[in-house]
Amino acid sequence: MTEDTRSRFFHLAVPEAVYYGVLIALAVPFALPLLWMVSTSLKPAGLVYASPPQWIPWPLTLDNLTQAWGLLDFPRFFRNTLIVAGLTVAGSLLSSSVVGFAFATLPGRGKGILFGLCLATVMVPTSVTLIPLFLLFSRLGWVNTYLPLIVPHFFANAFYVFLFRQFFRGLPADLFESAELDGCNPFMSYWRIALPLSRPALATVAVFAFLGAWNDFMGPLVYLSTNETFTISLGLSLFQGSHYTQLHYLMPMSLVATLPVLILFLAAQRYFVQGIVTTGFR
């Protein structure tokens, strides 16, 4: 087949229907698990184990959901997770944006090396530094508090720094120059000019940081030891350990743990995707 006929083939002979057919075929395995989780959460316990699986939850019931809710102290887990995630977001936004601003707009000897070093830290797996960090935090008396989970986020994260730097580099440079000539110091032009303009980048980092904290498991597993301090993910694993066979409780619990992030993501999706695009992985 020549190049020419082939391109004609792609343009004419492959109809829209095939294109959408492929997309739908690919989308099914991505969507089904979540639909299954919802369906399982809303049907009577007896039907959860039906074979072949029953997709429509009928008769519809909230029994599993309410019983599962009572088995674990979910309100407390939610509150704990929100505290950790909220402070993680605040710390990440403040620290990473200011560092990203410095890398994007200010001169400095060794800046290139520092930035390279910052990016290189992405390559250090968490389990490599886990043991010394645990020893450090236990020496400080921080074990079984949220401090080990929160404080490091106030010292910038390489990935977010990169995102903010890319974003600030996209802003016109004379914006900051003229502000400086008007008597602003770099911190003021960061705070008054750069930050208000960087809503897409802020939204992107906020969502990333929130999801990271919400879904984190290793951190809470290592640092939290009493049930009252547990986050959602740790609480769920606790349940899994003790009631492994009770799948009809597991699904509603997973649903409850997932819904908040799902809603957050759908609400922020526009900003989020736009932020990833404009901060340029280009």
Added chain:
Amino acid sequence: MSNGDRVQAIHQMHSDSMLRRTRHAPMGVLAKRRERWFYLLVSPWLIGFLLFQALPLLGALLLSVTEWPLPQPPAFVGLDHFQAMAADHLFGRTLFNTAYYALGTVPAGLLLGLILALLVNRRRWGMRFFRTIFFVPAVISGVATILLWGWIFNPRYGLVNAALALVGVRGPGWLQDEAWAMPALILMSLWTVGTNMVVFVAALQGIPRDLYEAAELDGAGEWPRLRHVTWPLISPVTFFLLIVNLVAAFQVFTPTYVLTRGGPNNATLTLPLYIYLNAFAWGRLGYASALAMVLFLSVLLLTFVQFRLADRWVFYASGER
């Protein structure tokens, strides 16, 4: 005076005043002041780097040559832990498992991510919807969805085997079967490939449209355009994702801890899980730290090799980076 003119004039004034300033006050003073601001504003990261990354890394190195049975003080043991690894059959198993997982997830994840990105990056009806469908699993992935997958892989009640039964295949025991547990974890990880897709989409949208138009004028079809325009222009992003995914694969912990605890018969015991168990379940801090050094060096070595290989396939347009 129109608004645009006014802006122009202000700009002119600013650049004039800048010129005057450079003439009167030597630029050095201003530059030095800005440089001081640079170090001040960068310091949150620098302090965090020293405190939470450089220092612990050094600590892990020191711990790897000590024996520290916790109530007692640590003792120097040289390379004993590394020698012990050679005799530890579980160590060999974890290396194999970790490599298996990385080889199973990274190339497939990149390819699938790119395919999905190419499919949804079109100006057609419903693309935002499909993008969301593919991305949502990556966003919500955590203990909850890991437990969900444990249920999906359940040999008796799970969806996967129910689907296989429809076509007359008797599905394996998945997470309970030594041979199928790792493939199950790999399939599970591919469910979160949406992150790669979104990054690829961002890269695709950065490709100037006129390049495609020029290629089309030259008579290039769909495949040559993909091969000679799209691929080279997104190769830096592909490289970025390759490194990030590789590091992520070497960090895999939560699914193995939550679903299998490394079983059945150590089939899913990965290096990070083995490090965790040694340190926090068996109290062998020294040995765990030696393992951590092995993990660190493996990632470093692999990244180094990738950077070396990058010259052959990663294309940087002139003037970029």
